Amino acid sequence: MLSRDEDILKAAEDWRKSGRGVALATVMETWGSAPRPIGSNLVIDDKGNFLGSVSGGCVEGAVVTEALDVIESGKPKMLEFGVADETAWNVGLSCGGTIRVYVEKVK
């Protein structure tokens, strides 16, 4: 994979080791046109800082918000985004695709 993906996972490790709460988001499934390939990562810390991308900008805000919950609860979540989603007005994918993003805490 691309070197910047390596940097994202290294950042996840470094952030956690420095004591920050960290979540990792991964694009696991896509239908139709999707801006980022399966396996793309976003790493989020407990202050809402993030690195990487799961959609090229369309749904990152929503993923970060959910990630803060996951860091709090420790329970992984599968998020789905697409035009048919109820939140589409706010965070839907303008390209018309659907993606599923898995968000897990780095423990």
Added chain:
Amino acid sequence: MDLGVLANLNAERAARRAVVVVTDVTSGAQRLVKQSDVMKDPLKDLLEKHLRMAKSGMEETPQGRVFFTVHVPSPQLVITGAVHISQALAPIGQLLGYDVSIVDPRTAFASIERFPDVKVIAEWPDKALPPLNVDRYTAFVALTHDPKIDDPALLHALSRECFYIGALGSRKTHAKRVERLKAAGKSDADIARIHAPIGLPIGAVSPAEIAVSIIGEITARLRQKSETAS
């Protein structure tokens, strides 16, 4: 993800070894499978498929829905011989995502004018090749037609795990090369790893067409299961 799993994952990637993270998306259970452990894994067929295609993805298994996060080092293409074919092969290789290096001790060939965007090393193979880390993600081709340069390069490649080795030359030229490599102590099984004559039989004539036939053969070795590759 456990910090331990993440740290192991990053260590494997830094060492240029393939690794897969297997996540049960229903329970959240997760484990790391190193390349060396794939064959003894209960999911070995799926792991092998995803590693070969270098693709992450979701799979239905008897244990439920499982996501494979695949991390494979970027492949490299090492070319011995800064020749005319290499001038086409290097940019095609780069287009396909390979890190390309060219080795040729003849400075008149290995010039930046002839290869403006490629790493060219104007040294003998014995000196140039060891630092290149020729590993299982490396395709290796010898194109100089000169045994003084090609033979030591091929001996180096045969001592490594590279997924493809090819050498330019007719059947007659290759038969002589086989004799020399045997004299240098290489077994028949070792020598059989060399694709020669090099490239897929597509009737290539020009240097660029020969480059296409070579990269086609390399791609087949990279993507097809070994028993179905020609």
